[in-house]
Amino acid sequence: MDSICLILESAAEANGLPLSFFARLIWQESRFRPHIVGPMTRRGHRAQGIAQFMPYTAEERGLLDPFDPVAALPKSAEFLAELRESFGNLGLAAAAYNAGPRRVRDWLSGKSSLPGETQRYVRAITGLSAEDWAAAGRSGKDGIAEKTSCATLAALLKEEPTMFMGELERRVREGAARPWGVQLSAGFSRQKVLASYAAIERRFRTELDGRDPMIIRSLLRSRGSSAFYQVRVGAETRVAATALCASLSKKGGACMVLRNSRGVTETP
Structure with missing residues (x-):
């Protein structure tokens, strides 16, 4: 150094x-x-x-x-x-x-x-x-x-x-999730999940440009009180979410299309 x-x-x-x-x-x-x-x-x-x-x-x-x-x-x-x-x-x-x-x-x-x-x-x-x-x-x-x-x-x-991570935090949506989401990162560490998404966004900057992520937080009964975090990019329809996921998959990305539940989007 x-x-x-x-x-x-x-x-x-x-x-x-x-x-x-x-x-x-x-x-x-x-x-x-x-x-x-x-x-x-x-x-x-x-x-x-x-x-x-x-x-x-x-x-x-x-x-x-x-x-x-x-x-x-x-x-x-x-x-x-x-x-x-x-x-x-x-x-x-x-x-x-x-x-x-x-x-x-x-x-x-x-x-x-x-x-x-x-x-x-x-x-x-x-x-x-x-x-x-x-x-x-x-x-x-x-x-x-x-x-x-x-x-x-x-x-x-x-x-x-990551000054980038701080900016990413500010971009996470606070409102209700869109009906559908493309899940790109998940895990029990909020910081690691966001860091993983940041790397994915840099890799697929063209496909994800202009799309704000959302953090979905849930509790898994099998893990007691541990929070499980998922980062998704929202979409208004299943067709739109599927199209985005397909575009990422063609370039080697991993994703899945899921319906979002209301009231689970985390406030940063």
Whole structure:
């Protein structure tokens, strides 16, 4: 971790990026793991390495080995600095890093929406929404003035492995469940069940984009007073739920379609 921190600090300083912003972005991308490979996209590509460069982006940036953090982190910081210059602030730079510059430009011009995964990504890193950053434009300050060492920040991030999880908690529906649900995760530990769903959502970001999960809590008589948690994505009809489950199954996902009972959706 010490060597990763040194590279992060050096790359951030060389490109005028706040260390807090850069470290949080890389944490969201890879949890500082140099050899991680992302889920396959529709085009058949996978993001690679600690900075999660797509192969074509790595080639454009002159990055020969995305799995080498010594090379990848400076290229990542350089790219983010260029995106900040292009879009006017760090929040939109993060959005463009995640969704691609073209997608963000189309969103800003009203031609398309911004993926839900990107919106959560921006908030997890910056604490503000993509809409907040768009409104600020070039006149707004980066708003990320937190100063701390990389080692301290890494320790804090490990204690709260998931700013994403906090955002996921806020997205869990508090109201009554929809009539049907696609169950994606279940178990006796609420935290582990949510963490499992978070991983599933990242893997199937296209299929689950824009769909809020619900937590179903029940008591199993065979386990005494132990609560059993299930995470489902709601659907209005059985046909819609079956279609979603079939789409996930085709890509290697595991799911089941169940009718939801009223009054069992848990409040976060």
